[in-house]
């Protein structure tokens with residue numbers, strides 16, 4: 383008892399000391415941060431209906447990712463494509479390590495007779511930019527001079543940015559927090575990042591922390607998935623996880639554009655439900671924006687809607703975890719055949735805000751990769767953010 387009273391007094395003394403310090407702090411109430419100012423009109427939001435959801439894997443290695451030279455046994459492109467088609471993929475990014483061919487991806491992976499887009503599987507031109515400071519996947523709808531991008535890898539970030547701009551490529555940071563090969567470049571170079579690498583969701587916590595930091599800085603960096611498979615496996619293989627894009631056009635360029643504009647979500651595997659995230663910004667009951675989109679907020683209420691699509695387990699409960707500006711906003715439960723959850727909030731005027739989601743629930747079997755679902759556990763999907771007051775010229 384005596385000890386408890388002593389503890390209470392000690393606590394009161396600490397609280398008192400804290401108050402005294404804050405009473406002495408001088409805060410200029412009329413200080414204006416010149417960086418926070420109204421934006422000019424933002425570009426209109428693209429159609430929410432004209433387009434198509436396509437799924438794929440954006441981090442797959444073929445037989446060309448082999449230090450000892452091309453290894454036909456390892457993972458031929460023809461096998462990758464056949465598998466991708468068998469699980470309903472619309473696109474794939476075969477991203478071989480460029481250092482294994484000293485940057486000459488154009489005459490290796492892309493020159494393979496199997497490396498050809500057709501209407502049922504769109505191929506992205508790219509490579510895993512494999513450098514001392516980390517790895518990043520490049521994506522392009524058309525061939526580009528990858529050798530040039532490989533050659534600049536050990537130069538200053540400003541020089542890398544110049545070459546990237548000249549080549550017109552999309553760059554996506556891979557496994558940004560490591561633990562091996564973390565991304566040690568400026569995120570000014572980056573359009574997207576791999577926030578879900580491999581079927582082992584739990585190892586992505588620190589990458590998600592970096593993502594939050596970058597979103598908080600005003601960068602609209604798209605979060606995407608990537609299995610990072612190097613050879614056939616029954617644990618981690620093509621589609622663990624699966625990235626979904628809402629592409630305005632059924633072309634490789636449509637996929638790259640969607641990746642850039644963030645109309646993207648990630649699901650545990652090709653058969654797991656897809657999360658879609660919308661907002662009604664003018665209270666007319668009609669959704670005006672989806673994940674990846676950016677609108678002005680004037681402090682008025684916005685209604686958000688979350689939908690789970692596809693292979694939903696109607697007898698199970700899914701938990702939607704909403705993150706606002708890097709902090710927990712709330713958890714919502716959803717059930718039924720076509721689960722929908724709505725919530726409201728008033729994103730602040732002038733200053734930036736963003737909202738994003740993770741979805742947890744029952745795992746979905748992936749018979750072609752039978753041990754993956756157990757490793758992934760109850761992580762079902764994640765969305766990209768809905769943005770308010772982000773400067774499109776960042």
Ligand SMILES: [Zn+2]
Nearest residue numbers: 510517556563
């Ligand atoms: Zn890598």
Ligand SMILES: [Zn+2]
Nearest residue numbers: 441443510610
């Ligand atoms: Zn890789």
